[in-house]
Every structure is written in structure tokens, then in C-alpha cells.
Amino acid sequence: MALLISIFFGFVPMFLYGLFVYWLDRYEKEPKALLGGAFVWGVVIAGGGAFIINTVLGIGVYVLTESEAATSFATASIIAPIVEETLKGLAVAVVFFMFRKEFDSVLDGIIYGSMVGLGFSAIENTLYIYRNGYLEGGWEGLFILTIIRVVLVGWMHAFFTAFIGIGFALARLSKNMVVKFIAPILGLAIAIGVHAFHNTFGSVVGSGGLDSLGLTILADMVGYSIMVGIIIWVIVHERNVLKKHLAEEVSTGLISQAQYQKSLSPLTLTTAGFSGRATSRFYQVLGELAHKKEQVAKHGDESGNLAIIDTLRKEAAILAPQAK
Numbered sequence: 001m002a003l004l005i006s007i008f009f010g011f012v013p014m015f016l017y018g019l020f021v022y023w024l025d026r027y028e029k030e031p032k033a034l035l036g037g038a039f040v041w042g043v044v045i046a047g048g049g050a051f052i053i054n055t056v057l058g059i060g061v062y063v064l065t066e067s068e069a070a071t072s073f074a075t076a077s078i079i080a081p082i083v084e085e086t087l088k089g090l091a092v093a094v095v096f097f098m099f100r101k102e103f104d105s106v107l108d109g110i111i112y113g114s115m116v117g118l119g120f121s122a123i124e125n126t127l128y129i130y131r132n133g134y135l136e137g138g139w140e141g142l143f144i145l146t147i148i149r150v151v152l153v154g155w156m157h158a159f160f161t162a163f164i165g166i167g168f169a170l171a172r173l174s175k176n177m178v179v180k181f182i183a184p185i186l187g188l189a190i191a192i193g194v195h196a197f198h199n200t201f202g203s204v205v206g207s208g209g210l211d212s213l214g215l216t217i218l219a220d221m222v223g224y225s226i227m228v229g230i231i232i233w234v235i236v237h238e239r240n241v242l243k244k245h246l247a248e249e250v251s252t253g254l255i256s257q258a259q260y261q262k263s264l265s266p267l268t269l270t271t272a273g274f275s276g277r278a279t280s281r282f283y284q285v286l287g288e289l290a291h292k293k294e295q296v297a298k299h300g301d302e303s304g305n306l307a308i309i310d311t312l313r314k315e316a317a318i319l320a321p322q323a324k
Contacts, residue, residue: 042119
């Protein structure tokens with residue numbers, strides 16, 4: 001029973017967090033299959049792989065040092081950040097190289113990075129809640145670890161890996177070859193750095209008890225605030241992309257002025273479903289159309305973008321009379 005409850009508290013909250021991340025994509029939703037794949041990668045490849053590699057390397061450190069303190073520090077502050085962020089970052093790299101047409105903006109990078117991070121958190125939280133919570137402290141330990149891992153630091157892995165997504169997104173959007181090469185590496189370095197800082201900070205400040213946890217959470221909140229600021233900025237940027245590229249569709253008569261104004265609202269993709277599937281799909285198509293036109297402006301007719309734009313316009317023309 002305790003194991004099942006640990007699995008529940010490990011996975012269900014991360015699913016809910018994932019829905020919130022999906023909701024953040026205000027103007028052009030990413031494919032659910034890709035987002036689900038990123039989450040599963042976080043659970044299986046990153047989570048399972050990190051457990052094996054961290055354990056093996058930790059044993060190696062202990063053999064060399066014969067010190068539990070040195071092993072604990074090396075594993076938490078050096079090995080785990082490098083191994084875990086590299087394995088999580090590979091999922092973002094797969095999306096970037098195999099599905100690059102879905103990589104339209106910095107927000108997309110944040111979303112894919114966050115999804116793989118949430119998948120990793122789900123399996124890691126399950127392990128901690130059961131092993132470190134229930135097995136060491138019974139039911140009280142289980143619920144205490146649930147609060148700490150899910151509520152207090154539940155976003156940490158999504159936060160770390162979002163920087164890798166930002167790095168790949170900047171590489172995607174830039175025409176500068178140096179930026180294309182450096183940005184993903186820098187994103188990975190930042191992810192490893194903030195991960196290592198999080199794991200180390202609590203052990204070097206305070207007494208190692210609740211005060212250390214509180215200071216670590218406070219430091220995390222500063223980082224989360226910075227990420228929230230970045231997300232708000234990129235959402236505003238995406239709105240400007242729609243504003244620029246859909247104005248032409250009003251002038252050609254493809255969409256009405258009222259539909260144009262509604263497409264710019266950050267709430268439209270959330271509320272359009274209440275007006276029926278046609279309306280919901282119509283505004284999704286407009287978001288995709290604007291982003292494909294932005295891709296053409298930046299990268300030219302990459303992988304048939306002009307043909308995709310033509311297809312999207314035809315679909316929008318069919319849906320426009322039904323859309324509210």
C-alpha cells in the first residue's frame with residue numbers, strides 16, 4: 001500500500017504540473033505525443049539511467065576515498081547534476097534534431113525541457129517518498145517527504161532542464177553559426193550549474209535542518225521568479241508574432257477583424273473549446289500559421305514551410321465561417 005501511495009504522490013502531481021505547462025503555451029500548442037514522449041523519457045531514460053550511473057560512479061568515489069562524506073558530496077554536487085541534466089537534455093536534443101519544425105520559439109524550449117524534467121521528478125519523487133520517507137520514517141515520513149518533494153521543490157527539475165530548452169531554442173532561432181553551436185552547450189552548463197547549486201547550498205548554509213531547507217527553498221524561489229519573468233516575456237513575444245503575421249490575413253479577407261483580435265488574446269485557446277471543436281481548431285490553426293510565417297521570415301522555405309502555410313490557410317478558410 002505504501003508503495004502505491006508513493007507512486008500516486010510521485011506521478012499524479014507531476015501530471016498536473018504538466019497540464020499547467022501545457023496551458024502556458026498560449027498561442028500554438030505543441031503536439032501532445034511529443035510532450036508525452038518527453039515526459040516518458042524523463043521517467044525511463046533519464047530517471048532509470050541516472051539511478052544506475054549515479055550509483056556506479058558513487059561506488060567508484062567511495063572505493064577511491066573510503067569516505068561516506070566525500071561520496072555523498074561528490075554524488076549530490078558533481079555527479080548527479082552532470083549525469084541527470086545530460087540525460088534529460090538528450091530528450092530536448094531529440095526533439096530539436098528530429099522534430100525541429102515544432103521548435104518555433106523560446107517558450108517551446110522551456111516547455112519541452114520542463115516536461116522531461118517533470119517526468120524525471122515523478123520517478124525520483126516516488127523513490128524518495130517511499131525509500132527515504134516511508135521506509136525510514138513510516139507514514140509520517142512518507143507525508144513529510146511528499147510535502148517537501150512535491151510542494152516545496154516540485155518544480156526544481158523542470159526549472160533546471162528548462163535552461164537546456166532555452167539553449168536549443170536560441171540555436172534554432174539564430175542565424176549566427178557561433179550562437180547555434182554555443183547556445184545549447186551554454187544552456188546545459190547553466191542547467192548543471194543551478195542543479196549543483198541547489199544540491200549543495202543546503203549543505204553549506206544553516207545547521208543542515210529545517211533552516212537549511214528554508215534557505216534552499218528561498219534561493220529556489222529567486223530562480224523560479226527569473227524563469228517566470230522569461231516565460232511572461234516570451235508569451236508577449238509570441239503574441240507579437242501573431243499580431244504581425246495575422247494582420248495580412250485580415251487584409252486578404254481570410255479572417256475577420258474580430259477573429260484577429262480574438263486570436264491575440266492569451267485566453268483564446270483555453271476558452272475556444274467551449275464554442276466547439278471547429279472554433280478551437282480554427283484558433284490553433286491561426287497560431288500555427290503565424291509561427292510558420294515567422295519561420296519562413298527567419299529560415300526561408302525550410303522543409304516545405306510554404307506548402308504548410310498554404311495548407312493552413314485552406315483549413316482556416318474552411319473553419320472561419322464556423323468559428324466564433
